[in-house]
Amino acid sequence: MGKLWAVIKREFLERVRTKWFIIVTIFGPVFFGVIMVLPAYLSVRGMKDVRVADIRIIDATTTGLGDRVATRLNGGPMGNAAATQVVVVAPGEVAAAESLATKDVMAKTRRGYLVVDSATIQEQKARYAGRNASSIREIEIIQDALRSALLGQRLEREGLDPKRVEDLTRVKISMSAERITDKGRGGSGIGSAIFGFLIAFLLYMMIVLYGQNILRGVLEEKTTRVAEVIVSSVSTDVLLAGKVIGVGAVGLLQQAVWLGSAVALYQLRMHIFTALGMPAMPNLPLPQMPPMLIVALVLFFILGYSLYAALFAAVGAMVSSQEDANQAAQPVIMLLVFSIIFAQPVMLNPTSRLAEIVSWIPFSAPVIMPMRMSAISIPWYELAGTLAGVAVTCAICVWLSARIYRVGLLMYGKRPTMRELARWIRQS
Amino acid sequence: MPELALELRGITKRFAEHVAVRELSLAVPRGSVYGLLGPNGAGKTTTIRMILNVIAPDSGSITVLGSPHLTPGLLDRLGYLPEERGLYKKMQVRRLLRFLAELKGVDGKTADRRITEWLERLSLKSPEKDWGNAKVDELSRGMQQKVQFIGTLLHDPDVVILDEPFSGLDPINAQALKDVVVELKRRGKTVVFSTHLMDNAERLCDSVCIIARGEKVLDGTVVGVKSEHHKLNVALSLGGDPSADVSAVLADRALVLKMDDNNRYFEIEMTAGGNPQLLLQRLVGAGAQVQRFELIQPSLHQIFLDRVGAAGVEEGMQGHG
Secondary structure: OHHHHHHHHHHHHHHHOOHHHHHHHHHHHHHHHHHHHHHHHHHHHHHHOOOOOOOEEEEOOOOOHHHHHHHHHOOOOOOOHHHOEEEEOOHHHHHHHHHHHHHHHHOOOOOEEEEEOHHHHHHOOOEEEEOOOOOHHHHHHHHHHHHHHHHHHHHHHOOOOHHHHHHHHOOOOOOOOOOEEOOEEOOOOHHHHHHHHHHHHHHHHHHHHHHHHHHHHHHHHHHOOHHHHHHOOOOHHHHHHHHHHHHHHHHHHHHHHHHHHHHHHHHOHHHHHHHOOOOOOOOOOOOOOOHHHHHHHHHHHHHHHHHHHHHHHHHHHHOOOHHHHHHHOHHHHHHHHHHHHOHHHHHHOOOOHHHHHHHHOOOOHHHHHHHHHHHOOOOHHHHHHHHHHHHHHHHHHHHHHHHHHHHHOOOOOOOOOHHHHHHHHHHO | OOOEEEEEEEEEEEOOOOEEEEEEEEEEEOOOEEEEEOOOOOOHHHHHHHHOOOOOOOEEEEEEOOEEOOOOOHHHHEEEEOOOOOOOOOOEHHHHHHHHHHHOOOOHHHHHHHHHHHHHHOOOEOOOOEHHHOEHHHOOHHHHHHHHHHHHHOOOOOEEEEEOOOOOOOHHHHHHHHHHHHHHHHOOOEEEEEEOOHHHHHHHOOEEEEEEOOEEEEEEEHHHHHHHOOOOEEEEEEOOOOOHHHHHHHOOOOOEEEEEEOOOEEEEEEOOOOOHHHHHHHHHHOOOOEEEEEEEOOOHHHHHHHHHHHHHOOHHHHHOO
């Protein structure tokens, strides 16, 4: 087995040493991290820009309503109430105060002004004018502050203690939303769906990237004619196995780095968000997976990768040039694309008939099943059945590919026809 | 210790359209330099690939160092330089060589030591520059050939098989290769090489096998093959261009059966009753300036042409010399 080890070592080390690998492995998590954090960061930054404190309140109510609104706009009694100007005027002087305020808004010393008067108290009507009148969010905040101030004033008038009023009217609501489909509640929540999709996507990426990597490796051995030296020392089966294992190990290393840094980022998210001045993200509960499922997941991972890796190796052995390779790899790539096309509908509805069907197709099961497994609980017989299907298909593909590989590795010239391929498989 | 390094018995290999090798049997004595000769497409490379188990024969048996060639571990005692040469282009030379050695079961430490020795010996490593640390595609073609040659020998094989080793070599590398072949023989190793260049074979080989169209034409020691050929040829060199009279003498079918005309040098095969002395008299009589007139054993090249015939000689044969 020393020779198999030598092949594995070469395939692994030569790939891990490339700049491409180092860059992708290290910058992948950074890239993903930025993609995940950036929108949240920007939206928080956007929230900060929602500034409504620097308005002027023209209070003609003679009840101190303006002050109440100002307190709420500035974040409660502890806030900086001075930021919001309150101009108390007699009912008759509103027009003059308004024209003065308009000038100030035009001169940008104020953002806008709010007029509250007796109509506000009697008919709940108020007027606002300002540069930010088209900002739904900002107007909403002002409206909220006014509503809550008015409510507080009414409660106090009914004899409630001002302190109690402050506590009672300060209500913040956080609402969670859950999806209900015609099959019932949509899975076990967003967290596990994201997790499942992540697993499926990682596997898909690994197969696409490293499957084609194997194809290129085989093609290189053919075009540089180094293949002949190697197969005079080791059998093509050992060479093929070494290649699949070695390249697979590269992929696993990369995924381990990625997953590891994802976990680390997750653990450190508090510090990161604090550093960026963002509120902590809602807790995404990672789904709890029983060990049996993790074993099944790993098996799907390994079998799925081996299946496609063998197919890509056979394609590499069939052709003699990169152009031919691109064409000959089409059918294999189609199988993969077919799997990922169904990933989204399956994620949205993991119990559907469609999801069940693509789970039983061995070429899509390695991508689809991990996703469903982490979203819903799958009956053991379905799990065992689909896994067995993938295993058998994998064995057949590896067997066929090994034979094509054996003959094809030393064949040059035009691509074989299907009939010639069949003869290769028979004769080796 | 078995007497034979290699023995092939009744080897046949068919491809889809044609028979590449038909009922081929040959025996390579241990410790000899053995030439597998034949025009392009004769089946030399197919034969060699079967010996190395790169492809399997349809029938027949192959014995290496006294054991069937599929015996586990036996291939590790063979070194192989394929006709189509190539290396991983992006790999560092040392790592590549260590990989090739490991494939033959050599441990890393031994491999490293031998790699340094060989790099120095073939002047790929000097105090100023160590090409072992360079990537393969930074090396010139000649240097890459040296690296490949080192890869063939790193595991100190008992039998070295070289497929068309001289094709594409510059004179300096060709000389280095010859030196190594001779040294391998001195150390008791067996060297088998295929070539269509008869002169190389004649100088280097102890024994030869000539094959054409997948079948053996003759085999045996070079001395034996030549003496079995019975005939003596005339080697003739002339000073200056032959006059018309001289040409007429050489064209006389009563004396000269065949002539290999190399402009100034002629290898002449006499007719069955032709007398070389009479030929010399007539040449001098015709005014030829004879610089050399010698009775020689026919060259392998002549024997080859004789036995295979012009029909068996394809475009590959212009490489004579």
